Amino acid sequence: MWLFYKVMYPRAPKSMMPQEGDVTEPRNCNFCGHSLAEYRGVLETKTVASKAAVSDTTEDNTLFFCNYEHQADFHAGRGYEP
Numbered sequence: 001m002w003l004f005y006k007v008m009y010p011r012a013p014k015s016m017m018p019q020e021g022d023v024t025e026p027r028n029c030n031f032c033g034h035s036l037a038e039y040r041g042v043l044e045t046k047t048v049a050s051k052a053a054v055s056d057t058t059e060d061n062t063l064f065f066c067n068y069e070h071q072a073d074f075h076a077g078r079g080y081e082p
């Protein structure tokens with residue numbers, strides 16, 4: 001039986017594991033609100049007018065999405081339909 005599980009559930013590939021420097025802090029998707037570890041989603045830095053604004057805003061300066069699809073839908077102005 002142990003062999004069955006070993007075959008069915010091999011070790012997670014390295015790419016799925018957090019890498020050095022990855023942010024594992026959970027964040028909520030700006031599109032659907034789903035909570036996901038930051039390194040597994042898409043982090044987008046908003047374009048800001050001046051450098052001074054960047055140092056002022058830390059949290060509000062980024063957008064976070066589960067995937068590129070949600071990022072695209074967000075920018076397309078679509079609403080989230082579960």
Ligand SMILES: [Zn+2]
Binds near residue numbers: 067
């Ligand atoms: Zn999402």
